Amino acid sequence: MSDPARAANTPVKPVRPVRIDTMDAKDNSSSRRRATRAKLYEAAVTLIAEQGFSATTVDEIAERAGVAKGTVYYNFKSKSELFEELLRYGVGLLTASLQSAADETAERGGGKVEALDAMIRAGLVFIDRYPAFTQLYVAELWRTNRAWQSTLLVVRQQAVAVVETVLREAVESGELSEEIDIPLTAAALVGMVLVAALDWQSFQRERSLDDVHGALSLLLHGRVSGR
Amino acid sequence: MSDPARAANTPVKPVRPVRIDTMDAKDNSSSRRRATRAKLYEAAVTLIAEQGFSATTVDEIAERAGVAKGTVYYNFKSKSELFEELLRYGVGLLTASLQSAADETAERGGGKVEALDAMIRAGLVFIDRYPAFTQLYVAELWRTNRAWQSTLLVVRQQAVAVVETVLREAVESGELSEEIDIPLTAAALVGMVLVAALDWQSFQRERSLDDVHGALSLLLHGRVSGR
DNA sequence: ACTTTTGCACTGACTAGTCAGTCTAAAAGA
DNA sequence: TCTTTTAGACTGACTAGTCAGTGCAAAAGT
The missing domain is CATH 1.10.357.10 (Tetracycline Repressor, domain 2)
Structure with a gap:
């Protein structure tokens, strides 16, 4: 909480081009889904690397990725x-x-x-x-x-x-x-x-x-x- | 709870020589405390190695060490x-x-x-x-x-x-x-x-x-x- | 000898908070 | 139309840390 770099949750534009351009598994899905997944991977990888898996919350991941929490569960089982x-x-x-x-x-x-x-x-x-x-x-x-x-x-x-x-x-x-x-x-x-x-x-x-x-x-x- | 090894709180004699013989920091403390700390280190190191820091609960550490949760906080700030x-x-x-x-x-x-x-x-x-x-x-x-x-x-x-x-x-x-x-x-x-x-x-x-x-x-x- | 006090080490129920996962109705894409 | 995403309220389980109280050995008092 109290993150000054909180500019990330203005999802106006899909946030910038995303670092891990190539990072997506399931290719069968729509490009919309793929883009969402990529944003989630990108957010998760950084947070989990910094804090560890257990210390990273799903809310944080969603916020960082600029998507709603429900979207995480729409795209992944858990x-x-x-x-x-x-x-x-x-x-x-x-x-x-x-x-x-x-x-x-x-x-x-x-x-x-x-x-x-x-x-x-x-x-x-x-x-x-x-x-x-x-x-x-x-x-x-x-x-x-x-x-x-x-x-x-x-x-x-x-x-x-x-x-x-x-x-x-x-x-x-x-x-x-x-x-x-x-x-x-x-x-x-x-x-x-x-x-x-x-x-x-x-x-x-x-x-x-x-x-x-x-x-x-x-x-x-x-x-x-x-x- | 329900620990059969509850003989530990009979401090009649200063408890036995302790497994991790060398493992104690603060040498100023009583031998009882040192023994307790050693038990806590031993329990914590295994659990944290297996599960990570965040995924390991203080209750688990206490239970594994065979002491009450309060004892952890009696011996360590956090x-x-x-x-x-x-x-x-x-x-x-x-x-x-x-x-x-x-x-x-x-x-x-x-x-x-x-x-x-x-x-x-x-x-x-x-x-x-x-x-x-x-x-x-x-x-x-x-x-x-x-x-x-x-x-x-x-x-x-x-x-x-x-x-x-x-x-x-x-x-x-x-x-x-x-x-x-x-x-x-x-x-x-x-x-x-x-x-x-x-x-x-x-x-x-x-x-x-x-x-x-x-x-x-x-x-x-x-x-x-x-x- | 005997009682009372002291202080350390430990106890475990309890509090206040956190977080994964769910649910909804409605909007946005394609 | 059908899929995907949104916003955010909600639940239930779980957890770090607290605190009033217990047990005990040694010291102090008588």
């Missing part, structure tokens, strides 16, 4: 359903972006390590574009006993699998040592990128994406030790 | 104060454990990279011992707009600083390349360990601590690429 939809869609975007980074490297005839490097960059670009989503994902991923636990598990596996595949190919082609433990290394790499990026966003805003990419790339290429 | 105390103490433990890993390596005459390796192991051991705390820490660290934001910032800096110091010494001694960006690399390393460990705990329970340590160590030593 608060958690809205949230799960959000998770599914967001990780879908991330996975697609990682995959296409890998594919493009392959098309250019690049090696597998080069592909990993491209994926690191793609991850950073994604986080740079959707910091709130990433925040929320990390905050919820390792919770147990939550309703959407199973959704998250599936969704995490999708993302990690992309990295595992490239690692596996890299070992087969001899680019990476056979010593490496693929599932563990994949998890570590994803974690490294995730946490480094969130830290960058939260505590080291002045660094550029290239700085961060450089630091991670150095680690990946094992040029940290020695000279 | 729900958030209990939580902040928990954070402060937990990160204190982690920092101390990282530091002593580094110190022991130095005493043994080991190099700085060896020290980093020992710190990775210490981190894993910590997470293995207090998985709930780690979960909770990661879930809350990057939230903005929360009451304990400043506590977290301080506490994060403590932990990262330990790693930064060793990295800096390693660069000075020529063990690590001058190319590396110390703050970013420190954050990335911490992240790598944190996420790899949580993933291990949540999704790859069958692996041993040594497996995980090995995978991370390989990354650190840059023996991933090449053969």
Whole structure:
């Protein structure tokens, strides 16, 4: 309450063009519905990232999105359903972006390590574009006993699998040592990128994406030790 | 209500040695109080890790700890104060454990990279011992707009600083390349360990601590690429 | 010895408030 | 016409925090 930036609830015009332009799941629905859903995702992702799921009220989400509360329930069965939809869609975007980074490297005839490097960059670009989503994902991923636990598990596996595949190919082609433990290394790499990026966003805003990419790339290429 | 373990309010002898032996902040208080606080920390850390801060009720914490709700407020100003105390103490433990890993390596005459390796192991051991705390820490660290934001910032800096110091010494001694960006690399390393460990705990329970340590160590030593 | 007082630690019913989800009749789109 | 959205009042469950009171061990009083 008492939000000075309360200009948002004048719904005169549908509020500005909306950041997450691409963010909509069910494509079967009318464009009107899609637009409404997009506004709700956008509002929910920011609020939940900041405050957490339980601390965010449906009234807040509706107000921020500039729609009536009833509209939320016209479009989603419940608060958690809205949230799960959000998770599914967001990780879908991330996975697609990682995959296409890998594919493009392959098309250019690049090696597998080069592909990993491209994926690191793609991850950073994604986080740079959707910091709130990433925040929320990390905050919820390792919770147990939550309703959407199973959704998250599936969704995490999708993302990690992309990295595992490239690692596996890299070992087969001899680019990476056979010593490496693929599932563990994949998890570590994803974690490294995730946490480094969130830290960058939260505590080291002045660094550029290239700085961060450089630091991670150095680690990946094992040029940290020695000279 | 209806707690069969209601023997707790017979304070005949100062109650037994207490599980979380090391877990108490304010040492000025009576042993009875310390024991109660320990029980509350223990209960809170698990519940909050599982469900998040907002979704965890004070009644739940009290019930799990086997004390009355009023006792929570007798010992802590508020729900958030209990939580902040928990954070402060937990990160204190982690920092101390990282530091002593580094110190022991130095005493043994080991190099700085060896020290980093020992710190990775210490981190894993910590997470293995207090998985709930780690979960909770990661879930809350990057939230903005929360009451304990400043506590977290301080506490994060403590932990990262330990790693930064060793990295800096390693660069000075020529063990690590001058190319590396110390703050970013420190954050990335911490992240790598944190996420790899949580993933291990949540999704790859069958692996041993040594497996995980090995995978991370390989990354650190840059023996991933090449053969 | 014995009674009374003190103060700490804890108790749990209670208060005042919050929030997900529902419902309505009417308006706006398409 | 048929779908979608609106505004906002309402309900019932749930929850942070309060407070008058209890139990008890040690100290003080007699």
